[in-house]
Amino acid sequence: MKYQSIKYFSGLNALRFFAAFLVVLHHAEQVKLKYGVFNLKEFSLFNNGGLAVTFFFVLSGFLITFLLLKEHAKKNTISIRKFYIRRILRIWPLYFLLVLIGTIILPLILSFIDTQFELNYSFYDVFLYYVFFTPFMVNILFGGGLLEPLWSIGVEELFYIYWAPLFKKLKKHFVVIITLVILIKLSLLLFFEYSDYRNSTSHQVIKILKFEAMAIGGLFSYLIYHSKKEIGKMGIFSRPAQIVILIFILLRIGFVNKLIETAPIFKQIFKTFILSDLLMMLCFVWIIINVSLNPKKIINLDLKPLNFLGEISYGIYMYHLLVIFTVIVGLKSILNSFSPITSTLLFYSIITVGIVITSSLSKRFFEDPFLRFKERFNNT
Numbered sequence: 001m002k003y004q005s006i007k008y009f010s011g012l013n014a015l016r017f018f019a020a021f022l023v024v025l026h027h028a029e030q031v032k033l034k035y036g037v038f039n040l041k042e043f044s045l046f047n048n049g050g051l052a053v054t055f056f057f058v059l060s061g062f063l064i065t066f067l068l069l070k071e072h073a074k075k076n077t078i079s080i081r082k083f084y085i086r087r088i089l090r091i092w093p094l095y096f097l098l099v100l101i102g103t104i105i106l107p108l109i110l111s112f113i114d115t116q117f118e119l120n121y122s123f124y125d126v127f128l129y130y131v132f133f134t135p136f137m138v139n140i141l142f143g144g145g146l147l148e149p150l151w152s153i154g155v156e157e158l159f160y161i162y163w164a165p166l167f168k169k170l171k172k173h174f175v176v177i178i179t180l181v182i183l184i185k186l187s188l189l190l191f192f193e194y195s196d197y198r199n200s201t202s203h204q205v206i207k208i209l210k211f212e213a214m215a216i217g218g219l220f221s222y223l224i225y226h227s228k229k230e231i232g233k234m235g236i237f238s239r240p241a242q243i244v245i246l247i248f249i250l251l252r253i254g255f256v257n258k259l260i261e262t263a264p265i266f267k268q269i270f271k272t273f274i275l276s277d278l279l280m281m282l283c284f285v286w287i288i289i290n291v292s293l294n295p296k297k298i299i300n301l302d303l304k305p306l307n308f309l310g311e312i313s314y315g316i317y318m319y320h321l322l323v324i325f326t327v328i329v330g331l332k333s334i335l336n337s338f339s340p341i342t343s344t345l346l347f348y349s350i351i352t353v354g355i356v357i358t359s360s361l362s363k364r365f366f367e368d369p370f371l372r373f374k375e376r377f378n379n380t
Contacts, residue, residue: 003224004073006066009292012059013310014301019059020313022052022253023149024320028351031324037332037347038340044257051253051280053152056317057210058284060156061217068167069225078168082377087160089374094367095153098318099130102147106322120145133157136208140201146321151208159214178219185212186274193273213281220285224293231289232296242290242298249283315359315367323354 026049032039103123121142129137136151192203259266335343
């Protein structure tokens with residue numbers, strides 16, 4: 001019963017921000033490379049976009065499952081209607097605002113100004129994909145664009161269409177259901193990887209639908225919820241274990257390319273098909289639990305500045321490519337006139353301020369009204 005009354009997971013806002021910032025770094029250097037601005041794309045730290053999004057999937061699965069468990073314990077049922085309304089009010093407003101900007105407003109603006117940038121799709125090509133929450137199909141069929149981050153929102157929405165109903169109908173067998181989701185996904189990955197359909201559109205869709213990451217988050221949420229043992233008394237969360245695992249995660253994020261060049265063992269650890277991804281998902285579950293529930297954690301992330309940045313992390317994730325594109329298009333010649341170090345510092349100073357201001361204003365004046373309305377449908 002120890003963890004069933006939890007209302008707030010401390011430190012998770014900081015983790016949200018760190019993950020969002022890794023996505024920003026990834027796309028910033030990608031755009032700089034594309035438009036001929038000095039870039040740092042060769043360094044591991046600037047190539048963690050996919051890894052960061054996987055963290056978001058694990059975290060989302062963990063938290064949503066925990067909320068479903070609490071609701072069921074309190075009311076002995078799950079309101080599917082309220083679950084969907086809460087998801088809609090949290091996700092849809094900003095999602096569809098970005099769709100509006102990326103498919104209608106931005107093309108209109110670009111038609112009046114002279115830039116090197118051209119959209120690789122028309123409104124009619126992609127609108128239905130966005131409406132039916134399959135934006136990842138736009139990335140597959142037309143290539144990544146300014147709305148590229150929306151792919152993960154589509155994956156989450158598709159997952160939650162089924163997650164809450166499955167939980168409600170099959171709660172007694174929930175662990176079995178989660179295990180089946182993971183095994184089915186891994187089996188499909190293996191099939192496509194070693195078949196004639198490798199790299200087909202179907203294979204790409206299967207890789208993108210990272211339901212296994214959310215299911216793993218959900219599985220450990222279920223285990224923690226029913227755990228009677230204190231997290232701080234588990235060996236895997238001891239101080240020595242924390243030091244080892246945190247160093248491992250930091251090495252993966254910041255130095256994976258150099259490590260692989262240094263010793264073959266690191267290639268086996270970080271680049272083995274399926275197993276390496278599963279290892280990082282387990283690391284993400286570990287850091288979520290350690291940061292939020294371990295009274296003996298060696299790093300406290302529950303700090304006011306990080307909480308603020310975490311609260312606007314959805315906006316950071318959604319707006320950042322638009323800000324990066326605007327800065328590159330408007331200041332490319334200026335950035336290229338400076339030394340690499342000065343150019344890099346100037347660029348990141350400008351986009352950081354731009355992204356934080358944009359996300360803050362969006363949170364306060366656009367997202368918060370929907371979130372206040374969402375509170376009417378909370379059950380726990």
